[in-house]
Amino acid sequence: MSLPDLILLVALPLLSLTMMLAFVRLVRGPSLPDRVIALDLIGTLGMGMIALYAIARNQPALLDVAIVLALLSFLGTIAFARYLERRV
C-alpha cells in the first residue's frame, strides 16, 4: 500500500472519526471549559487533515493553510481562556 493510499484510506478516516468524537464532546460537554478544549481539538484535527492531504496530493501550497489555521486557532483558544477567567 503506497503512502497516498495509506493516508486517504486509513489516516484521514481515523482523523474524521476523532473529529466526530470531539464534536460529541462539544455538544454534550458538561462545562464550558470542556467545550473550549473540544473546539481546540477540532482545530488541531483540521490542521492534521490539511497536512495529510497536502502530502497525499503532493500540494505544498496547502501547508500554508495549515500554518495559518495553527496560528489562528491558538489565538481563538487564548481569547476563550481570557473570557473564562474574567467570567469566574
Add this chain to the structure above:
Amino acid sequence: MFSIILSTAVRYLFPLMLLFSVFLLLRGHNDAGGGFVGGLVAAAAFALYAIAYGVPAARRTLGVDSRVLISLGLLVAVGSGLWPVFSGQPFLTGVWAKPTLPVLGKVGTPLLFDVGVYLAVVGVMMTIILTLAEE
C-alpha cells in the same frame, strides 16, 4: 490578569507571525497568499500582543494610529493604479520592473497594490479589535 506563560509564548510567537505575514504578502502576486491574508495574520499577531500585554502596550508597539494606516494603505493602492496612467496605459495596468531582485523576485505595481491592501487591512482590523478590547 497578567500571565507569565502567555507573555513568554507571545514574545517568540509575535515576531514569527509578523514574519509569516510579510512572507504571505511578498509571495501573493504569483502564488497562494496576498496582501489581504498577510494583513489578517499581522492583525492577529497584534491582537495576541494586546491579549498578553494589554491594549495600551499594543498601541505603543503599533507605533502609528491605526486609522492613519487605513488612509496610507488606500493612498499606496491608488498610487500603484495611477502609476501606468502617466505613461499612457489604462488605470491599474501591471507594470513590472525589468531586473528581478534576488529575494523578492519580480517587482512591479501589483506588489505595490498588495502592500496597500496589507496596510489597509491591518489598519481596519486593528481599529476594530483595539476598540472592542477597550470596552
